Amino acid sequence: MKNIVVLGGGYTGLMCAVRLALRTRKLDVSITLVNPSERFIERLRMHQVAAGHELADFRIPELLGERVAFVRGWATAVDTERRAVTVNAGEGPRTLPYDRLVYALGSYTDTGVVPGADDHAYTLNDPRLARRMALRLASLAEIGGTVAVCGGGLTGIEAATEIAENHPELRVSLISAEEPGWMMGEKARAHLYAAFDRLGVTVHAGARITKVLPDGVELADGGVIPADVSLWTAGVKAHALAAESGIGVDAKGLVLVDPALRSLTHPEIYAVGDAAAIRQAWGAVHGTCQSGMPSAAHAAESIARELRGRPVKPFRFGYFHQPLSLGRDDAVIQFTRHDDTPGRFHLKGKAAVMYKEWVSGSPPKTYLKTHRYPAPVTLSRGGRATREPFMEL
Structure with missing residues (x-):
């Protein structure tokens, strides 16, 4: 055996x-x-x-x-x-x-990137920690408060918009060294920023975080963004x-x-x-x-x-898409080339919400199907770009 x-x-x-x-x-x-x-x-x-x-x-x-x-x-x-x-x-x-x-x-979110992130910021590494954050946000929403989401990648964007939609009483800031949605095309990014405006998410693009404080986030230019709750989503570690x-x-x-x-x-x-x-x-x-x-x-x-x-x-x-939820009632899907650069097409609104839910909900269904037959899991094999491996077997 x-x-x-x-x-x-x-x-x-x-x-x-x-x-x-x-x-x-x-x-x-x-x-x-x-x-x-x-x-x-x-x-x-x-x-x-x-x-x-x-x-x-x-x-x-x-x-x-x-x-x-x-x-x-x-x-x-x-x-x-x-x-x-x-x-x-x-x-x-x-x-x-x-x-x-x-x-x-x-891998998991790396909180060792800047001082204070490990001590003062939540992460989405563990559902127990995510639930503790949910309880904290619920109590904070009763009196109003501020939330700083650190990192403008897909995870940070989804977290910021989800929190803003579910807790409109909170003031949510998204802090990113790059422009949020930099990996998407211009039209998809425009829809993303429209969602930020609609949900009241304040975007701090081009901001480098140097320290996470108990009550805020310190930036390289010396400024401090107030935050009763900080969520760290920037960078991963093996x-x-x-x-x-x-x-x-x-x-x-x-x-x-x-x-x-x-x-x-x-x-x-x-x-x-x-x-x-x-x-x-x-x-x-x-x-x-x-x-x-x-x-x-x-x-x-x-x-x-x-x-x-x-x-x-x-x-x-080869990559096929970048699905991005913007709360429960909105989403944007950027379809991509095999190397994950943005393609010509994107999907937004209700159609994108259904598409994103199909993507997020498909893994458990796929595992159960695979008990009987090899359920497909690859949307793209990269075409001609992957016919030759990068090195010999």
């Missing part, structure tokens, strides 16, 4: 596990997924939790199906020589041997387990992989999603659910091919 261990029960870990269960159902394999929580965390919706909304309660064992064993615990070490993972499973340390390991631990275990990583801590998503230093280990330094011929893939789930499905296909003695294939991926 071959033992396959998947570390991480997020979007990518679940995708890889259920795909492996389907592709290896006629082989003598054991598949185990390790995650600290039994509940599936919809990271795409954490800004909704912070704003005060409740989410559906999806349980990982139910999404995995019968062919994947679930171990609740933290992976604390990977012994690459013995090919074993040490897991703190509550009742004590537990060792899981592996023939193939899938590293799907993802989990340290790979580097600590001697697995080859880049300067950001992402696992270095070949075109098939195997570790360059330990080819029996696959890395997927935003835990991996994935490249295509057109450039680097940045961590999103859009790229993560296809990478996880590809890793599962590659492992199944290896176990059958077949050659693996290079991962091919």
